[in-house]
Amino acid sequence: MTDSVGIYISVPFCKAKCSYCNFASGVFGAGSAGAARMDRYVERVCLEVRGARAAAERMGAVLPRVVDTIFFGGGTPSLLSAGQMRRLF
Secondary structure, three states: OEEEEEEEEOOOOOOOOOOOOOOOOOEEEOHHHHHHHHHHHHHHHHHHHHHHHHHHOOOOOOOOOEEEEEEEEEEOHHHHOHHHHHHHH
């Protein structure tokens, strides 16, 4: 049996904030400012993923080499563009 890990990626962007939502998310327009904010966020998530193994090793932990599941949530992940989703994968 191979050890594997699941990854959860929060996408804290919404068109509107639902009254029942308790996720750390905000309303961002689809204009250039909102798109730029989403792009910066995606780049930061990519940096975090690339550095996860080294961060785990600094804490004395070992991450499995196999990712079997990727979950997206925390806002409205479908607001990300196809290119941003490709970068995350």
